[in-house]
Amino acid sequence: MLESLYVKDFAIVGEAEIAFGPGMTVVTGETGAGKSLMVDALLLLAGGRADAGMVRHGSERAELAASFDLAGRADLREWLVAEDLDEDGACQLRRVIRSEGSSRAWINGRPVTLTQLKTLAAGLIEIHGQHEHQALLDRGQQLALLDAFGGHADEVAMVARDARAWREASARIADLSRGADHAERIEWLGHQVEELDRHALAPEDLVALEERHRRLANSGALLQGCAVLAERLDGDGEHALLRLVARAQAEIAHLATLDDRLAPIGELIDTAQIQLGEANDALARHQSALDLDPDSLADAEAQLGKLHELARKHRVRMPELKAHADALREELESLRGAGASIASLREQQQRHATAWASAAKALSARRAATAKTLSDAVSALMDELGMRGGRFEAQLETVDGEDPDPQGAERCEFLVSANPGQPPRALRKVASGGELSRISLAIEVAALGSDAIGTMVFDEVDSGIGGAVAEVVGQKLRALGGRSQVLCVTHLPQVAAQGHQHLRVVKTSDGASTETRIDALDGKARQEEVARMLGGIEITRETLAHAKQMLGKGLRAEG
Numbered sequence: 001m002l003e004s005l006y007v008k009d010f011a012i013v014g015e016a017e018i019a020f021g022p023g024m025t026v027v028t029g030e031t032g033a034g035k036s037l038m039v040d041a042l043l044l045l046a047g048g049r050a051d052a053g054m055v056r057h058g059s060e061r062a063e064l065a066a067s068f069d070l071a072g073r074a075d076l077r078e079w080l081v082a083e084d085l086d087e088d089g090a091c092q093l094r095r096v097i098r099s100e101g102s103s104r105a106w107i108n109g110r111p112v113t114l115t116q117l118k119t120l121a122a123g124l125i126e127i128h129g130q131h132e133h134q135a136l137l138d139r140g141q142q143l144a145l146l147d148a149f150g151g152h153a154d155e156v157a158m159v160a161r162d163a164r165a166w167r168e169a170s171a172r173i174a175d176l177s178r179g180a181d182h183a184e185r186i187e188w189l190g191h192q193v194e195e196l197d198r199h200a201l202a203p204e205d206l207v208a209l210e211e212r213h214r215r216l217a218n219s220g221a222l223l224q225g226c227a228v229l230a231e232r233l234d235g236d237g238e239h240a241l242l243r244l245v246a247r248a249q250a251e252i253a254h255l256a257t258l259d260d261r262l263a264p265i266g267e268l269i270d271t272a273q274i275q276l277g278e279a280n281d282a283l284a285r286h287q288s289a290l291d292l293d294p295d296s297l298a299d300a301e302a303q304l305g306k307l308h309e310l311a312r313k314h315r316v317r318m319p320e321l322k323a324h325a326d327a328l329r330e331e332l333e334s335l336r337g338a339g340a341s342i343a344s345l346r347e348q349q350q351r352h353a354t355a356w357a358s359a360a361k362a363l364s365a366r367r368a369a370t371a372k373t374l375s376d377a378v379s380a381l382m383d384e385l386g387m388r389g390g391r392f393e394a395q396l397e398t399v400d401g402e403d404p405d406p407q408g409a410e411r412c413e414f415l416v417s418a419n420p421g422q423p424p425r426a427l428r429k430v431a432s433g434g435e436l437s438r439i440s441l442a443i444e445v446a447a448l449g450s451d452a453i454g455t456m457v458f459d460e461v462d463s464g465i466g467g468a469v470a471e472v473v474g475q476k477l478r479a480l481g482g483r484s485q486v487l488c489v490t491h492l493p494q495v496a497a498q499g500h501q502h503l504r505v506v507k508t509s510d511g512a513s514t515e516t517r518i519d520a521l522d523g524k525a526r527q528e529e530v531a532r533m534l535g536g537i538e539i540t541r542e543t544l545a546h547a548k549q550m551l552g553k554g555l556r557a558e559g
Contacts, residue, residue: 001020001022001068001069001071001454001455001485002020002042002066002067002068002124002125002454002455002485002487003019003020003067003068003069004017004018004019004020004066004067005017005018005020005038005041005042005064005065005066006018006063006064006065006066007037007038007041007062007063007064008062008063008064009055009056009059009061009062009063010037010041010054010055010056010062010063010064011034011037011040011054011056011062011516012034012037012056012507012514012515012516013034013037013056013515013516013517013518014056014515014517016516016517016518018038018503018518018520019520020485020487020501021500021501022481022485022500023478023481023482023485023486023499023500023501024477024478024480024481024486024487024488024498024499024500024501025485025486025487025488025499025500025501025502025503026488026489026490026495026496026498026499026501026502026503027487027488027489027490027503027504027505028490028491028496028502028503028504028505028529028533029504029505029506029507030507031491032507033505033506033507033516034505034507034516035489035491035505036459036460036489037505037516038487038489038503038518039127039457039459039487039489040054041064041066042066042125042127042457043127044064044095044097045064045065045066045093045094045095045117045121046093046117046118046121046122046124046125046127047105047114047115047117047118047121050095050097050101050103051097051101052097052098052099052100052101054097055097055098055099057513059099060098060099061096061097061098061099062096062097063094063095063096064094064095064096064097065092065093065094065095066092066093067090067091067092068091068092068093068124068454068455069091069454070089070091072454073123073452073454075123075452076091076120076123076124077089079119079120079123080107080108080120083107083112083116084110085107085108085110085112085116086108087108087109090108091107091108091120091124092106092107092108092109093105093106093107093117093120093121093124094106094107094109095117105117107120123452123453124453124454124455125453125454125455125456125457126453126455126456126457127456127457127459128436128440128441128456128457128458128459136414136427136440136443137427137428138428139411139412139413139428140407142394142412142413142414142427143407143411143412145443145447146367146370146371146374146394146412147367147370148447148452149370149373149374149446149447150366150367150369150370150373150374152363152366152367152370155359155362155363155366156363156407156408158359158363159356159359159360159363159404159406159407159408160406160407162352162355162356162359162404163352163356163404163405163406164406165348165352166349166352166353166356166403166404167403167404169345169346169348169349169352170349170403172341172345173342173345173346173349176335176341176342176345177342185335186332186335186336189328189329189331189332189335190332192314192325192328193325193328193329193332195310196310196314196321196322196324196325196328197325199303199306199307199310199321200307200310200321200322200324200325201307201321201322202322203319203322206307206318206319209300209303209304210304212300213297213300213301213304216293216296216297216300217297217301219290219293219297222290223287223290226283226286226287226290227287229283230280230283230284230287233276233279233280233283234280241276242273242276242277242280245269245272245273245276246273248269249266249269249270249273252265252266252269253266307321352404353404356404357404360404360405360408360409361409363408363409364396364408364409364410367396367408367410367412368396370394371393371394371395371396371412372394374392374394374443374446374447375392375393375394377446378392378439378442378443378446379391379392381441381442381445381446381476382418382438382439382442384469384472384476385438385441385442385469385472385473385476386438386469386472386473387418387419387438387439388420389419389420389421390416390417390418390419390420390439391416391417391424392414392415392416392417392424392439392442392443393414393415393416393424394412394413394414394415395412395413395414395415395424396410396411396412397410397411397412397413398410399411413426413427414426414427414443415427416430416439418430418439427439438473440458441458441473441476441477441480442476445476445479445480453484454484454485455484455485455486455487456480456484456485456486456487457486457487457488457489458477458486458487458488458489459489460489466492466494467494470492470494470495471494473492473494473495474492474494474495474496474497474498475498477495477498478498478499478500481499481500491533492533493530493533493534493547493550494550496529496530496533497530497547497550497551497553501520502520502521502522502526502529503518503519503520503521504518504519504521504525504529505517505518506518506519526551527544527547527548527551528544528547530547530550530551531543531544531546531547534546534547534550
């Protein structure tokens with residue numbers, strides 16, 4: 001349900017924020033005041049095309065925002081979560097249109113594409129009377145409305161489930177049934193797995209190989225460096241470290257006889273002599289283990305070269321070759337058993353096709369009965385709404401093809417004949433905006449509560465009618481408002497008197513600029529507005545009394 005609408009610097013509206021409640025809200029005002037601006041704002045918030053002419057003269061940008069209550073709309077809350085647009089259950093649409101014509105959109109404060117905005121708005125609001133934004137003109141929506149009207153949810157779900165299962169089995173069969181390509185893949189995989197098994201190393205073994213190669217490649221430098229270091233530790237020269245430490249030991253021992261406080265220093269030097277001796281022994285052992293082995297180096301280089309080659313070939317890193325081999329082996333085993341898998345999948349496919357055919361047949365029967373009921377109900381309402389002799393038909397057309405279809409075995413097209421003697425035509429091809437609005441109203445009233453959309457907007461729904469028909473239109477809209485939220489732009493007092501809430505659009509000018517404001521009416525102000533709609537500029541006691549009577553009739557109808 002639409003909770004509030006905020007517009008700033010939009011057309012001739014400086015700034016306005018409107019709160020909406022449940023039921024039917026009527027919007028009235030003199031011709032040219034801008035009654036349809038709210039509808040235009042909602043169209044833009046639903047992803048409609050924007051242009052620079054929508055920005056108030058002298059302003060840099062127009063801002064539009066609408067908040068919706070998603071109570072009872074788990075599907076839309078789930079969509080927001082899936083798109084990472086959820087915000088503690090809130091639902092706010094916002095759009096900014098700049099004076100050069102560009103625009104941006106947000107949902108719950110996060111930037112979105114117009115496609116995302118349209119997707120969400122399609123489940124929130126339905127606008128009648130504007131060809132460019134009507135869910136009822138879409139054949140998919142028409143089928144969904146027919147199913148909702150007939151209560152076919154369980155049958156539709158069963159048909160869709162069986163069709164999806166059939167398609168999944170078919171896709172798997174196609175994947176496993178590639179003929180020659182399939183055999184070639186098995187041969188190729190066998191060769192790759194054999195080659196990888198011969199050469200690929202586990203990550204820890206690869207690290208050991210790289211370390212061994214590094215030692216062998218640098219064995220000459222290591223031997224030379226170790227020899228130089230051994231000479232410095234315990235060579236024949238007088239500056240070898242062990243010789244120097246021995247001298248230091250002798251000197252500190254002599255000095256300690258003169259000052260016993262130097263004894264701890266002597267102990268530290270003794271420790272250093274022990275550690276240097278151990279280091280010299282370890283170096284000697286390492287030096288003896290070093291060897292110049294060109295053959296071992298060549299083997300290590302060849303092994304690493306092969307691993308590099310395999311990594312480039314399979315487009316993985318060398319440490320991942322072993323895991324890649326396991327993945328290819330798993331695919332190879334799967335393909336070698338494909339024959340048995342395909343036979344099993346074909347059995348599953350046939351079971352799903354049989355189940356779908358049974359479910360689709362049951363759904364088709366229910367749809368045929370529902371189509372007749374809906375057609376009769378809407379045709380009767382069209383007669384009440386001033387389209388005498390008009391006829392509505394929910395036509396079912398069988399889908400071509402033998403494959404199970406998730407939507408069932410047929411599609412729906414709403415056909416309308418607005419006047420007696422005319423053949424029915426597709427609703428989406430009806431030219432008259434007023435007729436289209438009343439037909440849409442008839443469908444909505446006939447299908448009260450069948451669809452999930454919580455806010456319906458009727459613009460120019462009363463075009464070309466008056467008198468008793470206008471009163472019937474008002475009554476039908478009010479009845480519709482008892483189940484869904486209805487926003488109706490009208491110039492007829494018979495319709496305005498039926499509203500649960502009343503908004504008046506007023507245009508003012510100081511000679512230099514023009515501005516529109518929106519007032520919420522109640523009590524006396526509402527009576528005066530209905531009287532103005534009845535009697536024009538001069539409001540008499542008679543028109544006020546008539547207005548009061550009409551408003552009272554609307555309240556009695558509610559009771």
